[in-house]
Amino acid sequence: MEYLKDPRAIEEKSFDIIKKGIEKNLYSDEELEVVKRVVHATADFEFARLIKFSNGAVEAGIKAIKAGWSIVTDTRMARAGIKRELAKSFGVRVRCYSSSKEAEKMARERNITRAMAAIILSSYETENKIFVIGNAPTALFKLNELIREGKVYPALVVGVPVGFVGAKESKEELVELPVPSIVVQGCKGGTPVAVAIINALLSLAERRDEVE
Amino acid sequence: MEYLKDPRAIEEKSFDIIKKGIEKNLYSDEELEVVKRVVHATADFEFARLIKFSNGAVEAGIKAIKAGWSIVTDTRMARAGIKRELAKSFGVRVRCYSSSKEAEKMARERNITRAMAAIILSSYETENKIFVIGNAPTALFKLNELIREGKVYPALVVGVPVGFVGAKESKEELVELPVPSIVVQGCKGGTPVAVAIINALLSLAERRDEVE
Numbered sequence: 001m002e003y004l005k006d007p008r009a010i011e012e013k014s015f016d017i018i019k020k021g022i023e024k025n026l027y028s029d030e031e032l033e034v035v036k037r038v039v040h041a042t043a044d045f046e047f048a049r050l051i052k053f054s055n056g057a058v059e060a061g062i063k064a065i066k067a068g069w070s071i072v073t074d075t076r077m078a079r080a081g082i083k084r085e086l087a088k089s090f091g092v093r094v095r096c097y098s099s100s101k102e103a104e105k106m107a108r109e110r111n112i113t114r115a116m117a118a119i120i121l122s123s124y125e126t127e128n129k130i131f132v133i134g135n136a137p138t139a140l141f142k143l144n145e146l147i148r149e150g151k152v153y154p155a156l157v158v159g160v161p162v163g164f165v166g167a168k169e170s171k172e173e174l175v176e177l178p179v180p181s182i183v184v185q186g187c188k189g190g191t192p193v194a195v196a197i198i199n200a201l202l203s204l205a206e207r208r209d210e211v212e
Numbered sequence: 213m214e215y216l217k218d219p220r221a222i223e224e225k226s227f228d229i230i231k232k233g234i235e236k237n238l239y240s241d242e243e244l245e246v247v248k249r250v251v252h253a254t255a256d257f258e259f260a261r262l263i264k265f266s267n268g269a270v271e272a273g274i275k276a277i278k279a280g281w282s283i284v285t286d287t288r289m290a291r292a293g294i295k296r297e298l299a300k301s302f303g304v305r306v307r308c309y310s311s312s313k314e315a316e317k318m319a320r321e322r323n324i325t326r327a328m329a330a331i332i333l334s335s336y337e338t339e340n341k342i343f344v345i346g347n348a349p350t351a352l353f354k355l356n357e358l359i360r361e362g363k364v365y366p367a368l369v370v371g372v373p374v375g376f377v378g379a380k381e382s383k384e385e386l387v388e389l390p391v392p393s394i395v396v397q398g399c400k401g402g403t404p405v406a407v408a409i410i411n412a413l414l415s416l417a418e419r420r421d422e423v424e
Binding site: 001003004005006007010013014017018040041042043044075076077079080081107111112113116137138141144162163164165166167169170173186187188189190191192195 | 213215216217218219222225226229230252253254255256287288289291292293319323324325328349350353356374375376377378379381382385398399400401402403404407
């Protein structure tokens, strides 16, 4: 079968299809770039209605990237998907604590998920951060708690955990907090959604660098 | 907010919800284990109608795992999501060529995607393999070609690329080939779907070990 092999041509054709399927007036131009990346990653147009940006999230994310702040992910899988070279070009490190020995130990001792332990561990460091939670509602619940208690003030929270137990509720909680956030309302979400959002923000930051 | 923190309780509650939402008589018991894992990973019940098993795929996958054959993924992200310790317990290595120097070089020289180059590179090795393609239709098209040309005979192909350009067609091609395959029909798919399928097969292989 004949098929497109050129990466650029594939991407162009794909975004042509996506552009036609998205309701544009729900989002700003920059938000739309993020939304399109998520639809591209999932082939699921429902995300274009479910994504919610709060408290100047896109602007906050771009500024945090340009400031070289770290990105902390809830899973190694999310970490593996983020464009590391592009992040590095801004001095941004991409980190994940969940497979560390400390996280395993804490999870076992307290009978909590490793993702939750990873968030607790990352909060011990006071540097500014972007949090990316694409998998575990428990991690987002814990992060919400830490934010409410004034123990963490994230530059941005990409809160898109997936699942039938707690995911929806953890995201509803997050959007009520006074921090910049990007969520997918409802049960849907997932690591590729989280990764697509961060990679879109990295591209937007890169584009601004070119314009300036 | 009160929320479940115990990983086992979360999983149980989640699978209770999933069980109720799935049309059971489309699949065998073991296939159903795989399907449930995918719905769990995506919170999207549509997958329970779209997943298609061909040529004894589950049985072939379990046997390949128990034989210690390698798993080759199209992306580092897929590799990061697979339960590595469990795979290792069967002697199964999880490998990904797409971020290798050779793949980058080949992609640049031939103006093809890196995922495609990675499949070509992995075919140079004659050992038996499970192929996992969760992202790039081009990688699956290339693999289909190699299968038709008799250059590769995979133990199993998990072919669940996602997207609007080629994903659907690449999967339709695959299911016509005389190799065990698991696909998601249509545009949907993705790395977490691929990872969920492989992790389900690893668990099924583990369970059989216990029973034997």
